[in-house]
Amino acid sequence: MPHALPTFDDVLAAAARLQGIAHKTPVMQSRTLNEQLQAQVFIKCENFQRMGAFKFRGGFNALAQLNALQRKAGVVAYSSGNHAQAVALSARILNIPATLFMPHDASPAKLAATQGYGATVIGYDRYTEDASAKAMQLAQEKGLTFIPPFDHADVLAGQGTAALELFDEVGELDALFVCLGGGGLLSGSALAARARSPLCKIYGVEPEAGNDTQQSFRKGERVKIPTPITIADGAQTPMVGAITFDIIKALVDDIHTVTDAQLISAMRFYAERMKMVIEPTGCLSLAAAIQAAATLKGQRVGVIISGGNVDLTRFAQLLATPS
Numbered sequence: 001m002p003h004a005l006p007t008f009d010d011v012l013a014a015a016a017r018l019q020g021i022a023h024k025t026p027v028m029q030s031r032t033l034n035e036q037l038q039a040q041v042f043i044k045c046e047n048f049q050r051m052g053a054f055k056f057r058g059g060f061n062a063l064a065q066l067n068a069l070q071r072k073a074g075v076v077a078y079s080s081g082n083h084a085q086a087v088a089l090s091a092r093i094l095n096i097p098a099t100l101f102m103p104h105d106a107s108p109a110k111l112a113a114t115q116g117y118g119a120t121v122i123g124y125d126r127y128t129e130d131a132s133a134k135a136m137q138l139a140q141e142k143g144l145t146f147i148p149p150f151d152h153a154d155v156l157a158g159q160g161t162a163a164l165e166l167f168d169e170v171g172e173l174d175a176l177f178v179c180l181g182g183g184g185l186l187s188g189s190a191l192a193a194r195a196r197s198p199l200c201k202i203y204g205v206e207p208e209a210g211n212d213t214q215q216s217f218r219k220g221e222r223v224k225i226p227t228p229i230t231i232a233d234g235a236q237t238p239m240v241g242a243i244t245f246d247i248i249k250a251l252v253d254d255i256h257t258v259t260d261a262q263l264i265s266a267m268r269f270y271a272e273r274m275k276m277v278i279e280p281t282g283c284l285s286l287a288a289a290i291q292a293a294a295t296l297k298g299q300r301v302g303v304i305i306s307g308g309n310v311d312l313t314r315f316a317q318l319l320a321t322p323s
């Protein structure tokens, strides 16, 4: 094996590092949703995490393990938004200089937040430029530590602490739905789920337009697709990670997809019925649970909301889309 895969112990170690630093986010239920699905649905609300998404968990877990020399030199990362904010905030807490590559069309709110945390932001074109290569090149030139958005043992172990908290709060589940881009949240969640609730079915959920992980899962090897066009901007990854895919292959039961229209209807549900602002990517998990309702009757179901960072004008536009 080219790399030692992280284990549940790494998720537990991450939880200890995040203790008192990350929020223990609430788990919510909706009577309406439970009735609609004829199931008991436990919603883990990472939209209430620091910087508004689960990514703080992985970012902080990775940065907290850097040595004094690495901290002094600084870190570099690339992201369409939430990983940038996660690295920027973690770097600020740990007093580490941070440089972030962000796409020119990144959400203005995410861009402003990242700069607000004191990070240096460099723009790139997400459809034509390879941000990962640019970040790695800068890391090499300046002796910075590159923090990948998902394909990194410490990052994914940190992300797994969200599911760990969910299981520790509500006990075993029959099924767990997890939003999926590069697979950091899903692979970390799978490590936690297999340890805390061995029989729980684990499902990753991608946008239909960007089903690279579903294709990879079916084929047994990673498939790369052109950058997908979807409102789920946190899941516009062209290919699942190598480390994350090894864990997903071993532990995950299936990958589901949903359309942008289904995302908007889940987004509307969260706003109208639960009074929560959820970004399109954060709606993947609920949209898939609703789609799979017929198979979930009488079950205890976990849904992880990944984040809530969306510009309010964009949010209003999406909600105004006729359903």
Ligand SMILES: *Cc1c(COP(=O)(O)O)cnc(C)c1O
Residues within 6 Å of the ligand: 053, 055, 082, 083, 149, 150, 159, 179, 180, 181, 182, 183, 184, 185, 186, 234, 235, 279, 281, 282, 306, 307, 308
């Ligand atoms: C990054 C992100 C995802 C995808 O996470 P991966 O670990 O890349 O699979 C999903 N939702 C939100 C809100 C994100 O920021």
